[in-house]
Amino acid sequence: MKLLLVLPNSIFNKIQQLIESGKYASSSDFFIAAVENQLLLETTLSKGTDVVLPDTDTITSEKTREDIVKRFVLKPGKELIKTVATPLPEQLLYPGSDSENDLFLWGQINRIFPMKVGLRILANLLAEKNEQYIELDEFTEKAVELAKLVRSRLMAETLQITGKKDSLWSGLPSEDSDKSASRYKMQFLAYLRKDGIIEGGLGRLKFVNLKREENRKTHIGITEKGLEFCVLENPILDAGVYNSGSLSEEGRQFYLRHISSEVPGETRAFVDVLSLLKEGKNSQSSLNRELRKIWPKNWSGAVINTQRNGTVSRLAELSLMEKIKNGIEVEYRISKTGIDFLAKGTK
DNA sequence: GGCCTCTTGCGTGTTTCGTC
DNA sequence: GACGAAACACGCAAGAGGCC
Known part of the structure; x- marks a missing residue:
């Protein structure tokens, strides 16, 4: 939506200075x-603060909210x-x-x-x-x-x-x-x-x-x-750094070690997708086609799509793969970390 | 304007709960 | 036990954003 806004020159100039x-x-x-x-x-x-802290009165400033x-x-x-x-x-x-290997995280x-x-x-x-x-x-x-x-x-x-x-x-x-x-x-x-x-x-x-x-x-x-x-x-939470991803390297490594030992369904999803990427199934459609062959037979196309999307998003967040925009299409590419994880995960 | 991707709001069938 | 209402669980697809 576009809005037409009338501003005093003094305010407009200050905004211009910030942009410059x-x-x-x-x-x-x-x-x-x-x-x-x-x-x-x-x-x-408008909501007050009863849901947040027992000893906080009213949120009156940016600093209090922070x-x-x-x-x-x-x-x-x-x-x-x-x-x-x-x-x-x-x-x-x-x-x-009867097996945790089939317990996929829901794609959403x-x-x-x-x-x-x-x-x-x-x-x-x-x-x-x-x-x-x-x-x-x-x-x-x-x-x-x-x-x-x-x-x-x-x-x-x-x-x-x-x-x-x-x-x-x-x-x-x-x-x-x-x-x-x-x-x-x-x-x-x-x-x-x-x-x-x-x-x-x-x-x-x-x-x-x-x-x-x-x-x-x-x-x-x-x-x-x-x-x-x-x-x-x-x-993000501890250092206020917003341009290095949402997890630290330590956090990413911990998550991978944890799922490898405790959450076989998540490990399986990761290994399945990364293996296909390594084989060159780099597009959304080719991934979906191949995953349909190895993921539960009772999943519809929409479910495969949801599950693929969620798995790919989590893999990208963990830097195991990257998404490369080619025009309006996206190419998925396994990273060095992804190859390392695959080597460990399939042993 | 049209296409692709991704996020997320919504629809539908099933189960549980409450009342009589 | 029967019935209606509410809550839950699952899955789909609408729509926003980005690009050509």
Whole structure:
């Protein structure tokens, strides 16, 4: 949508100076950042702060908002957190399945970073309450509110620094959509099905465990592996670096080691896609065609597409492959790290 | 203007819950 | 036990963004 805006010369000149100094790529970028900041402020103020911190009064400034985000997404003290047991196979296997090799992550989980944010929030809540488990609803509500703030901040920072829309915030819930909040909770975080099976990325990756208490309330705790991944340095959350990817090298290596030993379904998906890339199946259509032969026969074309897309996005985030734009088409290419992972994963 | 890719909102069938 | 309502689980496809 295009808007016609009348500005006093004094304001216009100041904006021009900021653009010329390189802080913004264009006047559009300046206005988008300004509007997003104002909308964020309005939304947060209208909701009050009861969902965030017990000792925070009213969010009245950018600095206060920053403090809240920092307090819940910065590295928690590892020694302050009591971990829980890793989920057992029977908490993960669907009726009729007997092998974790077939447990693919749902394709709509297309980023690891949103789960990292969720883990940070969970760990900080556990540390603050000095508990091993907390109520799932309490965690997910707070995670959604804070993840929205992280997303808004990330959008504004990325626009300022790179001058273009990057997708580092992909997967995090947006301020203006309950649907995206629901998606974040159900797909990236965790929940417990009625039959006791754990769903959601954090659960399927064994970074958290869930249990239903006698009062039927579900509780969530962080596993040892979840805590290890959680406290690893993150360029965005800990250093405010927005141009080196969403995970640190250490974080990427940990994730790969973890899935290799604990999450065979994710390893299988990675190995399947990387093997095909190595064989030269570099386009979306050729990948889909080949994956259809080796992935579950009951998956429709749309499901193959969803699963391929999610796997490719996570692989790219981990630097195991890259996407190269050729005009309007994209070529997938395995990286050196991808080849190394494949060598280890297929041994 | 049209095409391709990717993200994410929505539709639909199934299951669970509450009430009578 | 029957029924309707609500919640859940899964999967599809609309639409935004980028490019020619």
